[in-house]
Amino acid sequence: MSLSTGMMLDQVVLLAAVTVLGMMEQAYFSLKVIYARRKYSVSPPATTGPPEFERVFRAQANCSEYFPIFIFSLWLAGVFFSQALAAVFGVLYLYGRYLYFHGYAESAQGRLEPLYFSAKMQWALIAQSGLGVVCSLTHTYLGLDLMHSFTHLLGLTEHT
Numbered sequence: 001m002s003l004s005t006g007m008m009l010d011q012v013v014l015l016a017a018v019t020v021l022g023m024m025e026q027a028y029f030s031l032k033v034i035y036a037r038r039k040y041s042v043s044p045p046a047t048t049g050p051p052e053f054e055r056v057f058r059a060q061a062n063c064s065e066y067f068p069i070f071i072f073s074l075w076l077a078g079v080f081f082s083q084a085l086a087a088v089f090g091v092l093y094l095y096g097r098y099l100y101f102h103g104y105a106e107s108a109q110g111r112l113e114p115l116y117f118s119a120k121m122q123w124a125l126i127a128q129s130g131l132g133v134v135c136s137l138t139h140t141y142l143g144l145d146l147m148h149s150f151t152h153l154l155g156l157t158e159h160t
């Protein structure tokens with residue numbers, strides 16, 4: 001897809017849907033911290049309290065720290081590589097983060113398995129972003145269609 005020919009909404013609508021889902025998930029995590037503050041009587045600006053509170057607090061903070069990386073990589077991968085693939089990895093990442101949040105709320109150990117899962121999804125999105133942007137750069141400035149050669153290598157396109 002070329003931005004110069006105009007981006008059609010159907011070329012990004014899956015990315016938009018995953019972004020809305022991600023924003024709702026972030027809002028949900030924030031609400032859980034507000035409930036935990038009430039439950040454990042930890043009023044702002046305090047950020048320390050019983051371990052049950054601190055784990056919920058850190059789970060939300062950790063998910064927020066990574067949210068910008070997630071959103072940028074989702075859109076870059078979706079625009080420059082493949083919208084469908086980015087959307088699938090995006091939904092899996094958000095699912096992993098949901099499990100991470102609840103695992104961390106239970107115990108520090110409980111966060112680890114979902115963290116590894118969501119990290120794999122995140123790295124896959126970063127890789128797709130990098131590959132897509134490099135292919136676009138070489139196409140624009142060197143006239144090389146690496147993406148076509150790449151998909152041909154994988155047997156996804158006919159040789160032309």
Ligand SMILES: CC/C=C\C/C=C\C[C@@H]1O[C@H]1/C=C/C=C/C=C\C/C=C\CCC(=O)O
Nearest residue numbers: 066069108109112115116118119120122123
């Ligand atoms: C989800 C974010 C993914 C990518 C963004 C970039 C960097 C973050 C690294 O990929 C993530 C890897 C995380 C690995 C964590 C490894 C170990 C943590 C385990 C134990 C900590 C010690 C303890 O709990 O006692």
Ligand SMILES: N[C@@H](CCC(=O)N[C@@H](CS)C(=O)NCC(=O)O)C(=O)O
Nearest residue numbers: 057058059061062063065111112115
């Ligand atoms: N802000 C994070 C950056 C590194 C990170 O993402 N760590 C993972 C694996 S140790 C985590 O779950 N950290 C727990 C937390 O941020 O509370 C930290 O302080 O640990």
